[in-house]
Amino acid sequence: RKEVEQDPGPFNVPEGATVAFNCTYSNSASQSFFWYRQDCRKEPKLLMSVYSSGNEDGRFTAQLNRASQYISLLIRDSKLSDSATYLCVVASGNFNKFYFGSGTKLNVKP
Amino acid sequence: DAGVTQSPTHLIKTRGQHVTLRCSPISGHKSVSWYQQVLGQGPQFIFQYYEKEERGRGNFPDRFSARQFPNYSSELNVNALLLGDSALYLCASSLGREVLETQYFGPGTRLLVL
Numbered sequence: 016r017k018e019v020e021q022d023p024g025p026f027n028v029p030e031g032a033t034v035a036f037n038c039t040y041s042n043s044a045s046q047s048f049f050w051y052r053q054d055c056r057k058e059p060k061l062l063m064s065v066y067s068s069g070n071e072d073g074r075f076t077a078q079l080n081r082a083s084q085y086i087s088l089l090i091r092d093s094k095l096s097d098s099a100t101y102l103c104v105v106a107s108g109n110f111n112k113f114y115f116g117s118g119t120k121l122n123v124k125p
Numbered sequence: 126d127a128g129v130t131q132s133p134t135h136l137i138k139t140r141g142q143h144v145t146l147r148c149s150p151i152s153g154h155k156s157v158s159w160y161q162q163v164l165g166q167g168p169q170f171i172f173q174y175y176e177k178e179e180r181g182r183g184n185f186p187d188r189f190s191a192r193q194f195p196n197y198s199s200e201l202n203v204n205a206l207l208l209g210d211s212a213l214y215l216c217a218s219s220l221g222r223e224v225l226e227t228q229y230f231g232p233g234t235r236l237l238v239l
Contacts, residue, residue, distance in 0.1 A: 019167075049227060058215060058230040059168065102167050112181050113158065113217075113228060115167030 016041050019105050021116035029124055032093045036119045038086040038103030048079055049104040050088050053118065059102055062088075093123045127152065129218050129231035137237045138206050146201045146234045150218030156180075157199040158228060159191055160215040168215055174199055175221060203236075211238045 021038045028034050040048075048065035063070065065077040065086055076089040086103055103116040130149045138144055150157050156175040160168035173181035174193035193199045197218075203210055213235050217228035 021167075047226075058232050060230070061227050064227065108181065112170060112173060113160075113168075114170065115160075117165070117167045 017116075018042060018114040019103055019116040021103050021119050023117055023119060025120040025122050027122045027124060028093055030093055030095060032123075033089065033091045034093055034121060035090075036088045036101055036103075036121075038088075038116050040084050040086070040103075040105040040114070042105065042107050042114075043081075043084060045084075045105045045107040047106040048077075048086050049106070050075075050077055050086075051102040051104055051115075053100045053102055055099075059115075062101070090121075093121075095123050095125060097121060098123045129216055129229055131214075131216050131231040131234050133234060134232065135235045135237075137239065139239050140206055140208060142206050142238075143202065143204045144206060144236060146203075146214050146216075146236075147198065148201070148216030148218075148231060149198045150216075151229055153220065154218035154229075155197055155221050156219045157193055157197065158217045158219075159199070159201045160217065161185070162213040162215060162233075163211075171201070206238045208238050211236060 019040050050062040051059040052062045053059045065079045069078045074091045078087045100118040100120045102118045105114045132147045158173040159171040162168040170183035172191040177193045188204045191201045213233045215233045216231045219226050219228045
């Protein structure tokens with residue numbers, strides 16, 4: 016079983032739509048959680064950390080459910096510039112070893 | 126401020142050769158991690174170094190090795206290259222060993238093995 020699983024998509028949505036991505040993880044001892052964004056042929060860049068209480072950054076909201084080992088990302092009012100692959104990351108161990116999901120591709124259409 | 130830098134940006138090798146990839150972390154960061162990303166997949170953890178010592182190793186064969194230098198820069202070495210080693214190799218740096226700490230990625234080295 017993979018450490019982190021994501022729906023690969025692609026999610027094709029119109030501008031202005033709300034879209035949600037989900038991610039599950041297998042290690043209940045995981046300690047920290049992130050969403051990264053990766054544009055085509057570029058490196059991953061941190062979008063936001065995910066906290067147990069949930070957190071919001073503008074149009075982006077991240078939620079963590081430790082009991083179900085589930086992480087979500089909600090994007091409201093999608094922009095063309097949101098088109099990218101979104102990577103779910105779960106970290107565990109003394110040295111915060113990162114485990115990536117395979118990524119969910121989002122295409123925002125005009 | 127300079128981010129994570131990696132060299133070279135692109136590399137073409139043939140099967141059986143070896144390759145050395147280099148990474149310089151963000152100034153002040155003491156931890157460097159290496160990842161392999163094949164097309165269509167998320168990055169896979171290869172190694173993590175902190176204070177010049179290996180702190181973690183992913184499920185990669187012994188053909189893969191790495192080291193970290195006193196200035197915290199790092200090298201990833203791959204021997205006896207296989208076609209399947211073709212990938213984007215990413216280096217990430219972080220301050221150290223704290224939980225909840227994020228990692229910052231370099232632009233990567235694209236390796237093509239023919």
